[in-house]
Every structure is written in C-alpha cells, then in structure tokens.
Amino acid sequence: xxAEVLAPDSTAFPAQQQLEAYNARDIDAFMACWAxxxxxxxxxxxxxxxxxxxxxxxxxxxxxxxNLFGKLxxxxxxxxxxxxxxxxxxxxxxxxxxxxxxxxxxxxxxKIAKAWFKMGVPRLSNRxxxxx
Numbered sequence: 001x002x003a004e005v006l007a008p009d010s011t012a013f014p015a016q017q018q019l020e021a022y023n024a025r026d027i028d029a030f031m032a033c034w035a036x037x038x039x040x041x042x043x044x045x046x047x048x049x050x051x052x053x054x055x056x057x058x059x060x061x062x063x064x065x066x067n068l069f070g071k072l073x074x075x076x077x078x079x080x081x082x083x084x085x086x087x088x089x090x091x092x093x094x095x096x097x098x099x100x101x102x103x104x105x106x107x108x109x110x111k112i113a114k115a116w117f118k119m120g121v122p123r124l125s126n127r128x129x130x131x132x
Contacts, residue, residue, distance in 0.1 A: 012075060014112050015082040015105045022070050025063040031056050035111040043102070043118035065091045070101070080107045097124040 006013045014033040021029035031052055040049040040058070049055045062068065067089050074085040082105040089098045100120035106113045 009110070011077050011080055011107050012082050014107055014110060015075070015084060015103070018112065019070055019072060019084070019086075022059075022063075022068070025068060027056060027060060027063055030059060030063075033112055035108065035113045038112055039114045041114070041116045043104070043116040062090070067091055067096055081105070082107060092122050092124070094122075095124050097122050099123065 006016050018030055018033035021027075021033065034052050034055055036052050037050075038052060038055060039047060040055050042048055049058050068091075069089045071087045071089070072084055073087055076083045084101075084103040084105070086101045086103060087098050088101050089096070092099075099122045102118040104116040104118075106115070
C-alpha cells in the first residue's frame with residue numbers, strides 16, 4: 001500500500017506520521033505523534049509503557065536495528081480509532097525476519113493517546129537470503 005497524503009487534521013495523520021518516523025528511525029519525529037500521557041499496550045490489555053518517556057525508552061534501542069521497517073498493508077479508520085495492518089521487518093534475538101502486526105491507535109487532539117499492538121508469529125529470514 002503506497003503512503004497516502006493525509007491532511008494534518010485527518011484522524012489517520014498521527015498514525016501515518018509515526019509510521020514514517022519509525023521507518024526513518026527518527027525518535028524525535030516519532031515521539032511528536034504521541035500524547036505526553038499516552039499508553040502503549042500489548043493487545044488486549046497488557047500495559048507496556050505509560051507516558052511519552054517510557055515509549056521513547058522502548059524505541060531508542062529498536063531504532064538501532066539496521067533492517068527496521070514497517071510496511072503498511074491496510075488501514076481502517078472509524079471515528080477516532082485507526083487500525084493499521086503492517087508487516088514489520090526487524091532483527092529478533094534469533095535473527096532477522098518479519099512479523100505481522102495489528103496496530104490500533106486511539107487519536108485524541110491530533111496525538112496518539114493509546115495504542116494496542118497484536119503481534120503475529122515472527123518469520124525468520126532464510127539465512128542464505130540474509131547473507132546476499
């Protein structure tokens with residue numbers, strides 16, 4: 001799915017901006033999309049981070065991964081909820097690979113107030129493919 005151009009007042013704008021910042025590994029641009037008192041969950045209800053400082057801390061190390069990239073496959077918007085289906089490429093402890101992710105964002109006042117992430121099963125890259 002190609003990145004669509006969104007108006008800054010669109011509900012999906014903060015979700016798109018944070019995805020672009022994630023892919024650029026730009027922590028400041030990434031954090032600009034999140035509310036100061038935001039909450040970050042593993043779906044359905046396991047709180048992983050509360051507040052922008054904790055979310056920043058979670059991502060600083062992840063942004064060091066050389067192959068980090070989130071590919072948007074589909075986006076749905078209903079009211080102030082944005083649901084993205086992404087294929088995320090990253091380096092897992094077992095090696096490089098990809099994983100399907102459903103990201104659910106609650107947008108309040110143009111910022112991500114809450115987010116829930118449902119992770120699929122990591123698919124490790126073929127070691128021969130990774131070497132070429």
